[in-house]
Amino acid sequence: MTTLFTVGYQGHSIETFLDLVQAHGVAHIIDVRERPFSRKPDFSKKRFSARLADAGIGYTHLVALGTPKPLRDEVRRTHDFPTFFAEMDALMAAQPEALHAALELARAQPAAVLCFEAKPEECHRMSVVRAMQSAAAEPLEIIHL
Template identity: 40%
Template sequence: MANSRKRGFSKGALGTSLREAGLGYAHLRSLGTPKSGRQAARAGDAALMRRIYCEEVLDTAAGLAALDELAALAEGAPICLLCFERDPAGCHRRVLAERLAPRGFVVSDLFG
């Protein structure tokens, strides 16, 4: 189960809220950042987070399959990648965006 440190953003609450608003929701757990990667991100070490994320997630068979699943979702409609990390430069979303770009996807970072 995906728990969030931000109220209302845990998997269940977020999914319910989005469905009530008429939006789809898919939790791709296999594309999450491992604990060691989250610790590196919190410590401000984006390079270490990126290395951990690529080695332990994206450069595995399961990670590649999950990236294909994400790409399939994005082929049908715009999607939004969410993470606790505000700055995409230090987040796994940037790595995902970089992996999706050669497949023809355009990524925009949104800030409040």
């Protein structure tokens, strides 16, 4: 069985983030932010991928598994998570190539699906994980960090 981690960097410094993923043996980060930029500079794509590389952790950005800006804006405004997840689940189901790429990364080495939100139940990475589970031939063990 493949284990797939999910992680949000909200509330973390780069140091505490690296400590967390390394403590769980994560060898690859699958970034599912549509736009991999952050107000925390250490988590913006270029600097983040360099810090991960320095720690011996691989990095892949899969833009197709990100949340489109209109949906991000709408859920921030309404906090209507059931509607948000229904729309995200449909969008993720329509991304077979990106889901396959994410599954291959997770099968090759311990990997974590990354986004911003600390709470997985408020993050679109739950839709990504559900779509990966549907696309996988075998069950995935999901662990939220």
